[in-house]
Amino acid sequence: MFKYLKNDLPASIVVFFVALPLCLGIALASGAPLFSGLIAGIVGGIVVGALSGSSVGVSGPAAGLAAIVLVAIDQLGFKVFLSAVVIGGVIQILFGVARLGIIGYYFPSSVIRGMLTGIGIIIILKQIPHFLGDDDDPEGDFAFFQVDGENTFSEILNAIGDPSLGPTIIGLISLALLILWSNVLSKKGKFFELVQGPLVVVVVGIIYYVFTQGTDYGITEAHLVSLSEDRNTEGLLTNFVTPDWSQAFTAPVLITAFTIALVASLETLLCVEATDKLDPAKRVTPTNRELLAQGAGNIVSGFIGGLPITQVIVRSSANIQSGGKTKASAIIHGFLLIASVAAIPFLLQKIPLSVLAAVLFIVGYKLAKPSTFKAMYDGGWTQFVPFMVTVVGIVMLDLLKGLALGLVVGIVIVLYKSYKNSHFLHKENDDPTDGKVKMTLAEEVTFFNKGAILKELDGLPENSFLELDVRKTRYLDPDIIEILEDFAFKAKQRNINIKLVSERGIVENPPSYIEFFRFRPKKETA
Template sequence: MKTQLRYYLSNIPQDLSAGVVVFLVALPLCLGIALASGAPLFSGIIAGIVGGLIVSWMSGSQLSVSGPAAGLTVIVFTAIETLGNFNAFLLSLVIAGVLQLGLGFFKAGAIAAFFPASVIKGMLAAIGMILIIKQIPHATGYDASYLGDESYMQETARSSFFELSQALHSISPGATLVSCVAVMILIAWESRWIKRFALLRSIPGPLLAVAWGIAYNGWTLQYAPDWALGAKHLVSLPELGSTRNFVYQLRLPDFNALYNPKIYSIAATLAIVASLETLLSVEAVDKLDPHKRVTPTNLELKAQGMGNIISGMLGGLPITAVIVRSAANINAGGQTRLSCFFHGGLLLVSVVFFAHYLNMIPLACLAAILLQTGYKLAKPMLFIEFYRKGLNQFAPFAITVFAILLTDLLAGISIGMACGIFFVLRADFHSAMTLTKHGSHYLLRLHKDVSFLNKSLLRNHFACVADDSDLIIDGSKALFIDQDILETIAEFLIAAPDRNINVALQGFAGDSPLHETSLTFAPRLAAVGGHA
């Protein structure tokens, strides 16, 4: 316990600065996702606070950030319309949390281990490209979308590119200048020259970028109004002013809706989709983690379940582990779960006491932070790296990227998984057995597991064996041989004498039906290796 406490204390400076960055990124997202979900704006803030203050300590992940997810907006919006009121939806969310707890106890988190690395990296690259596409409008002052960074809905492909073209034709000089200088600050702050100075290195670059934006707008409002940013280009938070007003914003679930069967179908949908998004996110975060720590996925499902129960009881939106905020956390130098906890605490304190000052932050500064995060997730070198690894790795990676861009997160991942499985089967198909030739002598060797999927390949190999030759079939290295494969070999044993092929079996069990076949139908066949 003391060692763990010492570890957390030693990383407080990095975690605090990373928590500030995550808070700045999460703040407009919590509001925007609530707006897009058709829920009260404050419900997004509540979900972010619960994800930061509570889920961060229950989770097994050190760097994953939890909060309201853009990928659930369509489900939430439809559910609220179907049930007729937000309080009934909150009851569905509480039940969904209970279901997630059950999934954790039944060890459903093991599903995460079946996602290929190429698909996870493809998901990260696609999210990086979405960040860039969706943040350029904010960076240039064309703020038409509240979800501007992590929407995985079909809206991404259809309207985001339209927004991008519109943004380039509707440039606001002030917002563009703010974002360009902020990006230059972020790039400069990662240079070797800055890292040489301990004092400069201790100041987070994103915080400087935000300070620049506030200072710029304050100066232009007074001395150059034409270059100043309007209210629509700034963060917009409700000003509560006291904890009492904060408590008045909380809502309870409508327990009278327990008898409505739609409550349970919506709860099941929320539990499944939120769990899948969480598992995908923590798998991706583990790959981004510089310390390569592995998240216990079953514990993560339990933590998210408890988070959704609490969020539903307080009037919040559904919670998942979210990759964009997690990537921003890692990018800002977060080391432990304290950074996520700090971001939750800052959300709580800021909306209660400092909303007036936060509303001075230009959205263009936040866009610059996310543009840098997006570039790091989708670096051109990443595509080159996977291309060099060969088709088996590059195809699932590239297909996942474009599938997510053209559909949504879950559909894109499903397409990428199908592609990944195809290439795994394809590789297994070709590596399951080999046929080598030396003069009139052939060696057919079975490797590892040989399933019915390899039956066609086996028949092709048999067809390549010339008449009047000798063939050894070696099964000593095969850990598993499917019954269909054994039957195909038995059929060849029967037909081999007609082609004057002498066959020797090696490495098959003594009770294998192949030996009975060879003794009954092919008296000229030899069994080599002492197993006959």
């Protein structure tokens, strides 16, 4: 695991700087104590990182669960909610034992790419106010419509209309440094490969804050990272909360637990699929083991006062983009969270939020590159439409609704293509007056193909000749057989001769398709 420590250590530092504000922000967006977000990040890095079979995936509190957690805490109270998190972890382990990890493979690649792109766009949009020094909304709040009546774009317009000078200046400096580091300096030598740009801009941001205090270009505490609501960090690592089990087996708690388990598992499996696509080594994560690891992580997190955990694409993509090779990166980032909270909380609270926004701009851009849109467009409308529906749904609604919309559109397209591709129809020769038509049925023909086949049969001209080839067909739905039976009657009236070609031979104008296919021998497979 430590074979590639020279790659994993710098990547873990980048992931740490990405994870810290998101852990705090998601806790705020969830209506939970801020420290619960840090606990979830630590457990996601160390516990899940150690148990997971993913080499580059990073787990922690997820923005996609924020709305569910917010409602649950409001209804149950935080301590009772923690019992639901623990029970949800147990349910996830049962999912893994039942080998339900295969669910994630049934999502089209266009929807997965749409998820990555949508999250990248959200990251950029949500960080613009922080970049300009407007830090009223919690970090990690990825919902388009917010509880204060504003929405993503109105918040951006508000920030543009009243920017803060100090945060904007250091944000622009940080963004320029990151671009320079990535595109120019990283190619100049080993030092620039080892020392990552995000670490550099964080140090520059702290220095800027210290030296500009009291000036017109300074940054106030409101624009800095905050580890607690009152900025008091004494005894921070001892503020653990344990679950209240008094209502553990009541309907509201069990429903909440199952919802957390189901949504967290689905998000994890989708992120696993997306992360495996981003992994340069193209390693495949064992999904059932991932569910077991996530379940164990949620049990631990719930027991000590943390939020529910999933594998998170933002941190995972940051890990990959920063050169992470093994799970050591995720584990080390968990220990860095502990060390930072325990040893240097005063220093962390001097990091300008606009610097972290600049870091996340780069992460978001790499997820939502213009080249991705072009590639999906070049792939045809069957790829581009579900991709765009997923992107727009995630940006305008939320992660789960966007995924659901993309999946529905993907399913509709599959059904449409099945409708179109149930058979192949072509003329025997180039003479349009010849009247010979050959129809070859596909390997599996279901009731979804009724409309397409019926349309083609009804479109045959009178006095024509139809050759129906079913030699490749392994399954023929009874509904299709009934269509053929009805067409045989119509064919006699329209003087259409039918030649049925099957494994049993050739039959001219069979008297009964139902009887023919009922006794048709199945082809043996090797």
